[in-house]
Amino acid sequence: MAKKTVATLQTGASKKMTKVIKMVKSPKTGAYIFEEKVMNADEVDSFFK
Template identity: 75%
Template sequence: MAKKVVATLQGGAGTKKMTKVIKMEKSDKSGAYVFNEKVMNAEEVDEYLKK
């Protein structure tokens, strides 16, 4: 029987909710698209994606 892996980014009381954000950007060197992954506070996601 396979084991199920559960990853949580949110802890107990008093912790902030964290979110994994994946942003697609075009590389200046090669012109190809690259994916940048970042774990951040859920309230900062909109600001990060608007950059």
């Protein structure tokens, strides 16, 4: 039974997800903070613009 579950997870039907981290300067304190998101790999370029 477990082999069937693993085999279905390895199909290409799922979307490729990527974790992106962007460094942003805080307007209040001037310190840098990090924004982390998990998103679709196709949307990464638009996140950094």
